[in-house]
Amino acid sequence: MASAAITLAAEAPKLSSANTGFMLIASALVLIMTPGLAFFYGGMVRVKSTLNMLMMSFISMGIVTILWVLYGFSLAFGTNNSLIGWDSDWFGLRKIGLTELWPGYTIPIFVFMIFQMMFAIITPALISGALADRVKFSAWALFVALWLTVVYVPIAHWVWGADGWAFKLGVIDFAGGTAVHINAGAGALGVILVIGKRVGFKKDPMRPHSLPLVMLGAGLLWFGWFGFNAGSWLGNDDGVGALMFVNTQVATAAAMLAWLAYEKIRHGAFTTLGAASGAVAGLVAITPSGGAVSPIGAIAVGAIAGVACAAAVGLKYKFGFDDSLDVVGVHMVGGIIGSLLIGFFATGKGQSTATGVFYGDHSFTQLWKQCAGVGAVLAYSLIASAVLAFLLDKTIGMRVTEDEEISGIDQAEHAETAYDFSGAGGGVVGTAVSALAGAESKKVDA
Template identity: 90%
Template sequence: MAPAIMLAAEAPKLSSANTGFMLICSALVLLMTPGLAFFYGGMVRVKSTLNMLMMSFVSIGIVTILWVLYGFSLAFGSSNGFIGFDSDWLGMSNVGLTELWDGYTIPIFVFMVFQMMFAVITPALISGAIADRVKFSAWALFVALWLTIVYVPVAHWVWGADGWAYKLGVIDFAGGTAVHINAGAGALGVILVIGKRVGFKKDPMRPHSLPLVMLGAGLLWFGWFGFNAGSWLGNDDGVGALMFVNTQVATAAAMLAWLAYEKIRHGAFTTLGAASGAVAGLVAITPSGGAVSPLGAIAVGAIAGVACAAAVGLKFRFGYDDSLDVVGVHMVGGIIGSLLIGFFATGKGQSTATGVFYGDHSFTQLWKQFAGVGAVLAYSLVASAVLAFLLDKTIGMRVSEDDEVSGIDQAEHAETAYDFSGAGGGVLGTVSAAALAGSSKKVDA
């Protein structure tokens, strides 16, 4: 995370204000995972709704336990530039209630739980790329392995006090590399292994509930203020406030840019475009918001909105089945937001590092950003593909073709999202239920 700004003579003392603020931010970040579940759940067909909700929710359970047992120790303990370790943090059993996170005014417990919520949502982001076709048991095991082998080391590189990227000076305020590029590249690695959905590029695969998508996007937008502003770990110098403002500004700019792009390209302003554009802006400002001005945030958001809108169509050109555009939004948005720091960093925010447009004509910060982006992208892509390959060859990653066609909700969870038989009583109710069932079949439910 960002370095503390304190005089050497000062000894940090527990701040109840900062502690309370960070607990609220942690809850906001947790809310993002159910928000993601609704966002993804509305984007899939009816027959996959519950599966998408469950893929996000099970990440909360698995990652929470593993983070307490060993994840936090390996991610943030001091050891070397590639992985950390602190025996006192295994199980969090040797941590004092008021023991402070080094250099800050909040307890270790608070920092641990804040970072836990980041770890929870990152593998959940991958689920959108593999919608409709993965065994739930295989997904649960993948989450546990991916957290351990991919997320934990990358988090240490970027945010650990002795992480190589952190020491190099790579700027990632709240997760452009560790969260979004990591998840997006991981998603690409997995889908290249497990292949396409049945009927990809042939059958209609439209979102079944755009209101759910908008609800999810709204919850993500709301929770993202905790995700971003909270990453400064306090409210003492105004940097968190700058990040809060930039989060709102960039998100608005990206949404408008995406809508303008699709109106010019496709002739309509869509609700799915508005929701996706907002998420693209949130992704891009996550690494950069503490380093750029509000005007820079507008530029970051607008560039990300257009670039991500263009990128989502690449799956049809290159033939990889990224079901819900995780690669196009999170990987591309994370890359853009991380690299634009090298152009728009003012030197007046989280650090004195400046970008090309603010005097860094030697491209020093830009090259550092390239190093961080390239390393995370390559490692996550390869490691995720290897994990998916091993799971696919052992327990199998995909459901059967029959289960995929008939509906993964029923096959994997023995439930359906909508009970049309309960649409009402009497003849009218029977007719309504039949009509609804027929309607769901027409949209390939």
């Protein structure tokens, strides 16, 4: 018995300073994605909504951080049952030792907790893009807190918890195709169906006010996504994280090119907004699938997602739902595509031995598992998010007034504007800018 105990002790995982450092860097990369998202969304809206769009992402970093420490982490990753977790020792992170390891891995629980916190922060922030121009900031902040608790935490447990039903079923989601992107996209759809369209939807021009800001945001998202994806293997010992890193780059490039090709054929131009949106679509699609497919498979995943998401963003005009910044078309559709394509392109040589239809799974076993995960997350998030939005709208009200929306939500909700034209200086340029600002003001007053 003694010798057996010694053997077991020798085989137990030990804290790895290399993996711990790697995961802390990955966590920082995931965090930078939220300011990147803020810039991406901030450039896509009109001038009068820029600050509000930035703040809708930034406030998530504050609210989610506190709630994740208090109870979010325990509910998402504690072991309790297949629908929701709980571990009283993790409430407020009270009884976690400094070197206490995440079960089966060589990193501390604190490191896993902070990494997953960054995922929890960006997921509700993704929803904000669908609600641009028209939501009270206070209502949005309360929605973030409620949505994290009622929607994100249970779904994270289903997909990634050790006793979550989707995890035990064998649904593959390497880094968040279901728990993050389908969840956010379906949640966004649920909310906009409740709160309705912007004033002037399909009538007034609502073009991005700063495409350079959009490109900056897309670049930060692309950069941070390497931590988001490769870090989700929780270490760097067996090459799977490296495969995910490679596939992230490959799929993103393929999606960007595919989106631009579609755009050129359909609309006659290669736009910077298309390049940025295509890159994000590829990042979304490879997030669940990158650990299961080969680099060639990643090209296919990215190209399919690029074309499909480019086509999907126009559906809001056909069906009449106002998804302001294409959260449904890119994140929900991209997440669905990336999750389902695992059932076709999984090689069985990456994160698991599960294979797709093109690699011998002619009984469609993995594809059906992926369908179950996608369908459950989509339905739950859509319905629960709509219910939360309905309750908030009927109590405190979700929308600003029509006058406030027309005049500008930045001034109404934050008492600030993104650009101070009065400080542009003298001379011809300053005079021209001031005149332009005055003309815009007269239009609003009229």
